[in-house]
Amino acid sequence: MDQQLIVFVEVVERKNFSRAAEALHMSQPAVSQYISSLEKEFGLRLLERNNKFVQRNKAGEIVYQYAKDILRSYNQMTVHVSDLKNEPSGELKIGASYTIGEYLLPRILAALQKEYPRIIPAVTIGNTEDIGQKLVNHEIDIGLIEGDFSHKQLVVDPFAIDEMYIIAGNHQKLKDQETVSVPDLEKETWIIRETGSGTRKMLEEFFQNNAVNPERILTFGSTQVIKEGVTSGLGISLLSELTLQKELELGLIHKLNVKGTPIKRNFSIIKNQQEFHSKALQVFEQIVKTVL
Template sequence: MDQHLIVFKEVAQRKNFSRAAKELHMSQPAVSQYIAALEKELGVRLLERSNKFVELNRAGEIVYQYAQKILRNYDQMRILVSDLENEPSGQLKIGASYTIGEYVLPRFLAKLQEEFPNIIPTVTIGNTEDIGAKLVQHEIDIGLVEGNFTHHQVSTRQFATDEMYIIAGTGQSFKEEACISIKDLENETWIIREEGSGTRKMLEDFFQRSNLEPKRILTFGSTQTIKEGVESGLGISLLSNLTFKKEQKLKKIQRIFVEGTPIKRKFSIIKNYHEFQPKALQVFENLVKQEA
């Protein structure tokens, strides 16, 4: 592999020759020589230097973007060739939206560890839009998301169906199993997830379908915080049935039955279109489909 691109990528990321040299286990003069040789080969300056740091100029930004792709493709090639002769192994970067990552993924990972101990998963959890963006930027290998994510370079395949319910604290004046009218919910405080969340998108769609205009909305950044708010009587919310089973069993949260609920949504596997895929990714995808 071209060592010039490896060195350049490290300098671009560290913005410092000394830190790049330390990471690459090289001397600083050797790093400087590689950068000088690459600039000479391309006939253009790539870095703007100062005493303390270096910055990419416009030409450097172009080279950096292509260097990332070239090095990533080289690593992918090595993995795929190795897969021809070896059992699935190596690092697998998995992204998951919050509901799946916190309540579904651990079961998949336990099964993966049991059947393929040489696969080392690393997990990123975020909202659906975050996970989709990381996949497009090749920061993860595969994503498990709730709701919809569409992009021209991403394939989507449903692996499960989820049910969502409106919930309230047991101290609030709702009777579980009783059917509540939508109009009764208009004056309630609604606790919702942040922009980009699949859960929030489902709730916004429900508001629109039901012509419901809540008088007061609070936005929280996690499902756990929303549940605690609901338990305390702060407001009501819409969450996946997977997320509040324990609280319901302990009689801290109750489901409210309203026309149009429960709301069903799909859980999907998203991945980049590739002609070839590493064995580790293939076995994880198959495991998710089987276990779900």
């Protein structure tokens, strides 16, 4: 592999020769020499430098994009060749949306570790939109998401059905009602997830389909914080039953009887069809489907 390209990409992404040298376990003069040699090879400057930062110019942007593709292809080649002779191994970059990442993924990873200890998972947790975009950008190898994410590069494979309920805490009177009407729902404070969340998308569809216009909405970026808010009487919410097991058993949270619920959605595996799918990725996918 061309060390010049590795050094160049590191300098561009860290925007600093010293930080790049540290990451590569090299001296700063050696890094500078690699960059100078690459610029000499192309016959023009690729990076603009001053005392505070290093920034790629137009030519540097072209070289950076091609270098990223070359390095990614090289890594895929080494994994592919390794797969022919070895059991699944190496780093597997997994992205998961919050509900799956916090409540399902630990069980999946435990099964993966037990069966394939040489696979090293590197996990990224984000909302559905974040995970889908990271897969499109080749930042992760595989994603597990709730709800939908569509892109021409991605293959979507549902692996489980999730049920979502409108919930209230002990402080809300709605928990004692046999049925809850739209006007009842509108008067309550709703605690909802951030834009880009699969849970947020399902709730917005519920509002639209049932003509619900809440008087007050609070937005939180964490399912756990939403549950704490509901438990303390701050408001009501819509969450996956998967996230509510402990609170339901303790009687801290109650499912409301609302027409149109539970709401069902898919949990899905998403893969980039433009990428080579390693043996490690394939066995991880099978474990996801087997465990659940």
